[in-house]
Amino acid sequence: MESSLEASFSSSGAVSGASVFLPPARSRIFKIIVIGDSNVGKTCLTYRFCAGRFPDRTEATIGVDFRERAVEIDGERIKIQLWDTAGQERFRKSMVQHYYRNVHAVVFVYDMTNMASFHSLPSWIEECKQHLLASDIPRILVGNKCDLRSALQVPTDLAQKFADTHSMPLFETSAKNPNDNDHVEAIFMTLAHKLKSHKPLMLSQPPDNGIILKPEPKPAMTCWC
Amino acid sequence: MAGPSAAGLPVARWKRHIVRQLRQRDRTQKTLFVELVPAYNRLLEKAELLARISEKLQPEPNDVTPATLQCPWEEESGPDSDQVPSPTTLRVKWQEKEEGLRRVCGEMAYQVVEKSAALGTLEATLEERQSRLAALEARAAELQEARARQARQVDAQRAVNVAQRAAYEAMRAHARLREAALRRLEEEARDLLERLVQRKARAAAERNLRLERHEKAKQARMSLELKKAAKRTVSISESPNPIGDGIREEAETLARPAEPLSLKSEAGEKWKRPFRSASATSLTLSRCVDVVKELLDFKKRRGHSIGGAPEPRYQSIPVCVAAQPPTQVQDVLDAHLSEVNAVCFGASSSLLATGGADRLIHLWNVVGDRLEANQTLEGAGGSITSVDFDPSGSQVLAATYNQAAQLWKVGEVQSKETLSGHTDKVTAAKFKLTRHQAVTGSRDRTVKEWDLGRAYCSRTINVLSYCNDVVCGDHVIISGHSDQKIRFWDSRVPCCTQIIPVQGRVTSLNLSQDQLHLLSCSRDDTLKVIDLRVSNIRQAFRADGFRCGSDWTKAVFSPDRSYALAGSWDGALYIWDVDTGKLEGSLRGPHCTAVNAVAWCSSGSHVVSADQARKVVLWH
Numbered sequence: 001m002e003s004s005l006e007a008s009f010s011s012s013g014a015v016s017g018a019s020v021f022l023p024p025a026r027s028r029i030f031k032i033i034v035i036g037d038s039n040v041g042k043t044c045l046t047y048r049f050c051a052g053r054f055p056d057r058t059e060a061t062i063g064v065d066f067r068e069r070a071v072e073i074d075g076e077r078i079k080i081q082l083w084d085t086a087g088q089e090r091f092r093k094s095m096v097q098h099y100y101r102n103v104h105a106v107v108f109v110y111d112m113t114n115m116a117s118f119h120s121l122p123s124w125i126e127e128c129k130q131h132l133l134a135s136d137i138p139r140i141l142v143g144n145k146c147d148l149r150s151a152l153q154v155p156t157d158l159a160q161k162f163a164d165t166h167s168m169p170l171f172e173t174s175a176k177n178p179n180d181n182d183h184v185e186a187i188f189m190t191l192a193h194k195l196k197s198h199k200p201l202m203l204s205q206p207p208d209n210g211i212i213l214k215p216e217p218k219p220a221m222t223c224w225c
Numbered sequence: 226m227a228g229p230s231a232a233g234l235p236v237a238r239w240k241r242h243i244v245r246q247l248r249q250r251d252r253t254q255k256t257l258f259v260e261l262v263p264a265y266n267r268l269l270e271k272a273e274l275l276a277r278i279s280e281k282l283q284p285e286p287n288d289v290t291p292a293t294l295q296c297p298w299e300e301e302s303g304p305d306s307d308q309v310p311s312p313t314t315l316r317v318k319w320q321e322k323e324e325g326l327r328r329v330c331g332e333m334a335y336q337v338v339e340k341s342a343a344l345g346t347l348e349a350t351l352e353e354r355q356s357r358l359a360a361l362e363a364r365a366a367e368l369q370e371a372r373a374r375q376a377r378q379v380d381a382q383r384a385v386n387v388a389q390r391a392a393y394e395a396m397r398a399h400a401r402l403r404e405a406a407l408r409r410l411e412e413e414a415r416d417l418l419e420r421l422v423q424r425k426a427r428a429a430a431e432r433n434l435r436l437e438r439h440e441k442a443k444q445a446r447m448s449l450e451l452k453k454a455a456k457r458t459v460s461i462s463e464s465p466n467p468i469g470d471g472i473r474e475e476a477e478t479l480a481r482p483a484e485p486l487s488l489k490s491e492a493g494e495k496w497k498r499p500f501r502s503a504s505a506t507s508l509t510l511s512r513c514v515d516v517v518k519e520l521l522d523f524k525k526r527r528g529h530s531i532g533g534a535p536e537p538r539y540q541s542i543p544v545c546v547a548a549q550p551p552t553q554v555q556d557v558l559d560a561h562l563s564e565v566n567a568v569c570f571g572a573s574s575s576l577l578a579t580g581g582a583d584r585l586i587h588l589w590n591v592v593g594d595r596l597e598a599n600q601t602l603e604g605a606g607g608s609i610t611s612v613d614f615d616p617s618g619s620q621v622l623a624a625t626y627n628q629a630a631q632l633w634k635v636g637e638v639q640s641k642e643t644l645s646g647h648t649d650k651v652t653a654a655k656f657k658l659t660r661h662q663a664v665t666g667s668r669d670r671t672v673k674e675w676d677l678g679r680a681y682c683s684r685t686i687n688v689l690s691y692c693n694d695v696v697c698g699d700h701v702i703i704s705g706h707s708d709q710k711i712r713f714w715d716s717r718v719p720c721c722t723q724i725i726p727v728q729g730r731v732t733s734l735n736l737s738q739d740q741l742h743l744l745s746c747s748r749d750d751t752l753k754v755i756d757l758r759v760s761n762i763r764q765a766f767r768a769d770g771f772r773c774g775s776d777w778t779k780a781v782f783s784p785d786r787s788y789a790l791a792g793s794w795d796g797a798l799y800i801w802d803v804d805t806g807k808l809e810g811s812l813r814g815p816h817c818t819a820v821n822a823v824a825w826c827s828s829g830s831h832v833v834s835a836d837q838a839r840k841v842v843l844w845h
Contacts, residue, residue, distance in 0.1 A: 028443075031436055062418065063425025066432060081432070094422055098429035102436055 027070070027077040030195050032188070033099050035124050036109035037117040038087030041144040044175035045109060046084040048184045054176045061086045063095050071189065073196050080192055100131035105138045105191050110159075112143040112172065113151040118159065125166060138194050139168045142187060147174040239359045243352070265337075268330060275323060282316070548783035548829030550790075550800045550809055551844030555594035555831075557815045558841045560587055565835035566777060567611045567822050572618035574826035576635070577833055578602075579841050580609030580623050588621075588635065589841075591831060596843050602633045604640040607650070610777060611694075615656040622663055624654035630665045632677065642680045646673060652777065653695040664702055666695035672704050672714065686714055693776055694733045698740040698757075705731030707776070711745055711755070723760055727753060733779040737786040738827075742803075744789050746780035748773050752789050754803060766801040768808045774819025774837070784827045792820020792834050798844070815842055 034042045038060065047055045050067040065084040070077060085099055086092040092099075106128055111117040121141070128139070141163045143154060156172060163170035169190075173183045561581030568579045577589040577596065586602040586609060607626030614621055620641075621633045630651050632642040644654075649669035656663050661678040668691045674684040691707035701722075702714040707730045713723040729749030736743055742763075743755040750773050752766040772794040780791035788809060789801045796816030800809040818838040825832050832844040 029436055029439055031432075063422045064429050066428070081436075083429070083432075091418075091422065095426050095429060098426055098433060101433045102440070 027079050028196075029079045029081055030104045030192060031081050031083065031102060032105045032107060032191065032195075033083040033085055033103050034107045034109060035085055035099075035128065036087060037111065037114075037120050037124075040087065040109045040111040040114070040117045041175050042087060042109050043084050045107075045142065045144060045173075045184060046082045048175040049080075049188045050082065054178070060088055060091065062091045064092075064099065071192060073189075073192055076196070078192060078196060080188060082188075096127070096131065100128070103132070103137065104195050105140070106132075107140055107142055107191070108168070109142045109144055110154065112145050112154045112159075113148050115153045118143075118154045118162075121162065138191060139166075140187070140191060141166070141168045141170045143170070143172040145174055145176070146172045147177040235363055239356075242359075243355060246355070261337075265333070268326075272323075272326065272330065275326075279319070279323065548785045548787055548825065550783070550788055551798070551812060551832040553845055554814045554842055555845045556596050556843040558596055559839045560589075560835070560841040561585060561839050563839060564837045565821060565839060565841055566609055567623070567779075568824045568833050568835045568841065569612045569614055570824050570826040570831075570833070571614040571635075572616055572827060574828040574831070576614070576618060577824070577826075578612045578614065578621055579833075579835055580605075580612040581839070582608040584608060584625070586612055586621060586623055586633070591826070591843065594843070594845060596833075596841070600636070600638065602640070603638055604633075605631055606643075610651065611653045611655075613655050616658065620656070622654045622656055624651035624665060626650040628667070628669075630654035630663070630675075632663075632680075642677065644673075644675050644680060644682070646682050646685075647671065652691075652693050655695060655697055657697050658699055664695055664697045666692035666704050668692065672702060674702070674716070684716075688712060688714075693731055694779075696734045696736045696743070698736060701757075703734055703736070703743060705734045705745060705747075707731070709747065711743075713760075725755060725760065725762065727751070727762075729773075730776060732773055732776050733791075735779070735781045737782045738784055739786065742782070742786060744780055744782050746773060746778055746791055748776070752780050752791055752801065754789065764803065764806045766799075766806065766808070768799050768801075768811065770795065770797065770811065771799045775821060777821060778819070779822040781823055781825050783825050784829045790823050790825060790832060792816070792823050792836070794819040796820055796836060798823065798832075798834055812844065814844070815840055 034046055036042055043058045043061050043065065044055055046065075046067045047053075047058075050069045061084055063086055067082045067084055068079055069082075070079050072078070083099060083103075086095070108121060108124055108128075110121055125139075129135075141159070143156075143159055146152070156170075159172070160170050171183075171187045173187060175184055560579050562583035562585075564582040565579055566582060568577065570577055575591045576599070577591055578586055579589070580586045584603075584605045584607060586605065588599040588602065589596040590599045602621060602623075605623060605625050605627075606629060609623050609625055611624040612621060613623075619635050621635060622630060623633070624630045628647045628649060628651060629643050629645040630647075631640040632644070633639075634641050644663070644665065647665065647667040647669050649667050651665050651667045653666040654663060655665075657674075661676060662683075663675045663677055664672060665675065666672045666688070670688055670690060670692065672686040672688050672692055672695055673682045674686075675681070676683045686702070688704050688706065689708070689712075690710065692704045693707060694705045696703050700716045702716065704712050704714070706712065709727055709729055709731065711725045711727060711731055711734070712721050713725075715722045727745060727747045727749070728751065729747035731745055731747045733746040734743060735745075741757050743757055745753045745755065747753070750767060750771055753762050754764040754766075755761065756763045766789055770793065771791070774792070774794035778792065780789060782789055782803070787803055789803055790798060792798050793811075796813065796818060798812040798814070798820065800811070801807065802809045816834065816836040816838070817840075818836050820834050820836045823832060823834045830845065833841060834844065835841045
């Protein structure tokens with residue numbers, strides 16, 4: 001949390017600072033996009049994860065907001081870059097292809113107190129399918145606003161069934177509830193863990209092993225591969 | 226008649242008014258009757274008097290008639306009566322006059338009554354009219370007042386209207402201005418939003434670009450590292466290294482961990498990425514073994530990625546750290562009565578099996594530098610084409626000409642199981658790494674998978690061509706064919722997953738212990754190394770003088786995959802260095818005929834070759 005960084009548009013727009021902005025070469029960056037209807041709490045969810053608290057007031061996201069947080073997983077520093085996308089069609093229509101480019105994971109969000117937001121999930125999934133080239137991108141489903149118990153409209157079993165048919169894990173959480181502070185974090189950390197262990201033989205792995213080996217005096221090696 | 230004053234009590238006023246009017250009328254009209262009344266009174270008096278006179282006169286005619294003529298009336302009318310001075314006529318005249326007077330008097334009285342009645346009615350109507358008039362007047366006054374009030378109100382309203390109209394006009398003008406401003410602002414907002422979205426899109430694109438650059442830089446770094454590492458990667462056996470010599474002779478049989486996960490995490494901690502080349506010199510043997518196990522675990526995980534419970538596997542896997550190419554003959558035997566077709570080392574490296582065309586399988590102990598006969602396995606129905614030890618070293622599987630594969634237990638002379646089902650000679654029979662499973666290849670153009678526990682064929686794969694050899698990995702079965710192709714079969718997929726063509730009939734296939742490389746030998750006198758990760762031919766080995774002697778000439782990797790070994794038609798053994806791709810050397814020895822099969826023990830220290838002239842040679 002301490003390392004979280006609210007990367008608003010203005011700060012990221014500073015192109016001149018790009019070199020400063022670039023993460024240290026070794027850390028991996030995971031681009032995760034958060035998708036869902038307007039007013040389901042995407043901004044609050046990402047803000048909660050990156051800033052550790054519920055935002056006082058939010059307005060409709062225009063285009064996209066970037067939020068970043070550096071975490072350490074198994075001793076490796078990893079930067080989670082959350083793309084908080086606009087839910088309103090007019091604020092996102094020209095941006096969609098940017099959202100899905102080289103994305104590492106997709107988070108679908110719906111509002112548990114709003115059946116309509118749940119019912120529009122298939123269209124979001126469809127959009128995701130259309131724009132993603134790889135089919136094995138990790139996707140998770142998050143039901144937000146579970147603290148509003150009296151107003152819940154989307155029953156858990158229905159959501160679970162839906163998540164199962166689309167083979168996604170389902171999380172029900174609340175960005176607002178101060179009691180389960182860890183839950184939102186846990187969701188994203190789960191995702192980060194999954195991403196980290198994903199495709200372990202990819203070339204994108206950090207080449208630190210070779211660097212460790214370098215000072216060793218003996219050049220003789222057995223190639224195990 | 227002035228109307229009652231607006232102010233004051235109207236009722237009292239009109240009353241007073243009426244009274245006044247009445248009085249006035251009384252005054253004016255009294256005079257008319259005032260004279261009438263005394264006249265009438267006088268008339269009455271006169272009438273009375275006359276009446277009295279007439280009374281007195283009545284008796285007179287009786288007695289003194291002329292006397293009564295002495296009354297004033299008579300005196301008055303004396304002159305007349307002078308003319309007709311008869312009392313009777315006078316009396317008649319008088320009576321007539323009286324009568325007339327009386328009549329007049331009555332008439333007048335009647336008139337008086339009538340008039341007074343008329344007066345009364347008139348007065349009443351007057352009164353009524355007056356009251357009506359007064360009421361009407363009051364009402365008129367009221368209405369007038371109301372009208373005045375209304376008029377005032379209208380005026381006020383009109384004034385208000387005018388003011389409002391002015392205000393309205395002003396507001397309308399204002400509204401127009403505001404509307405224009407709003408339109409402008411809206412346009413501006415739209416414009417701003419569009420620009421914002423555009424900038425956001427640019428920012429997003431830039432982010433993506435940055436991520437890509439990041440990724441690319443990392444990959445570039447990675448490939449650089451890989452290249453560096455690749456340059457440094459040298460085989461241990463080639464490098465003069467004192468620890469290597471120690472290790473060289475070592476073969477380690479590892480107990481597989483009961484729970485691979487814990488080991489994996491442990492190994493994972495020690496070795497973040499064990500799949501990259503690691504410096505053997507810095508490894509203790511156990512670590513080295515960890516790496517291998519991790520490697521195998523990884524392969525297993527990959528293999529099971531689709532799911533399903535892992536099948537039971539053999540508990541021990543021999544590991545060779547470094548192999549040394551053979552240099553000299555240690556022992557020569559005439560092992561069989563005829564051609565020796567197959568030779569195979571057991572897992573422990575001390576047990577050797579040879580199979581010949583004489584339908585026998587001989588087991589040999591490797592003792593020092595000699596081969597000692599251990600046992601003969603009998604019962605094969607035909608010429609042996611292939612022998613294989615299971616990974617635990619307790620079973621021997623042989624393929625025979627009589628369309629079957631047979632299974633022996635080490636220590637038992639007679640065959641335990643016969644796997645029949647092929648319709649032509651079986652050319653290869655191999656154990657799978659999972660327990661109780663085997664694969665056979667045959668010239669009947671099929672490959673069969675067997676469940677050894679129940680001795681039945683669990684799957685038949687139609688392989689389209691004569692199968693000369695077959696090998697199997699965790700989930701892959703690879704068959705070499707007479708139609709110059711190597712075919713790959715996934716045990717989970719019904720059809721062929723891949724075909725790699727070579728330039729001659731495939732005579733032999735050999736899988737390296739890490740299951741990542743395949744060595745093929747084909748009748749174009751070429752050995753090929755196929756990288757199974759990328760499924761392409763990585764190297765091809767040829768040598769002057771090397772010729773493939775038969776359709777079942779076998780070539781093998783050294784257990785550490787540093788070398789490839791094959792026997793030639795003229796009895797020489799050829800050894801290639803897999804890392805450099807160069808011929809390491811050729812060995813000529815006791816073989817005079819074509820070498821059919823070679824085997825390299827899993828510790829890497831011994832090599833055995835078998836030829837068509839019954840000879841089996843142990844090399845070191």
